[in-house]
Amino acid sequence: MCVTRDEIAAYDKEIAFWEGCDEALVGVGERCGSPPVAVYDDEKLLECFMQQGMGYDEAREWIDFNLSGAWVGKRTPIILFKP
Numbered sequence: 001m002c003v004t005r006d007e008i009a010a011y012d013k014e015i016a017f018w019e020g021c022d023e024a025l026v027g028v029g030e031r032c033g034s035p036p037v038a039v040y041d042d043e044k045l046l047e048c049f050m051q052q053g054m055g056y057d058e059a060r061e062w063i064d065f066n067l068s069g070a071w072v073g074k075r076t077p078i079i080l081f082k083p
Contacts, residue, residue, distance in 0.1 A: 002044070003027055012036045016075040018067060021048050029078050038077040040067075045079065 003025050008015055011028050015038050024044035028036045045067065049059035068079060 008038055014075065016072060016077060018077055020052065021045055024048050026080060035074050037075055040077055040079050042079050042081045 002023060005017060005022060005025070008017075008025065008028055012035070015028065015036055017025075017038055018040065021040060024040045024047070025038060026041045026044070027039045029039045030036045042063070045063050046056065046059050049062055050056060054062060063079070067077075070076065
C-alpha cells in the first residue's frame with residue numbers, strides 16, 4: 001500500500017522525504033520521544049531505483065549507503081524490511 005506525500009504532510013508537515021522515491025512510501029512511523037518519520041518499503045525502493053536505470057546490485061548499494069546509512073536528523077526516514 002502506497003501513500004502520497006500529501007497524505008503524509010497532512011499528518012505532519014515537517015516530515016522529511018527522500019527525493020525520487022515516492023512510489024516506495026508506505027506510511028508514517030513513530031516511537032516514544034521521537035517525531036514522526038516517513039516509512040519506505042525496501043523492495044519498492046529497489047524497484048524505484050531500478051526503474052531509474054540502476055541494476056539490482058547498484059540499487060541495493062545505493063540504498064544501503066545513501067539511505068540506510070544517512071542521518072539527516074530526527075526526521076530521517078526509515079526503511080521497512082519484510083521477511
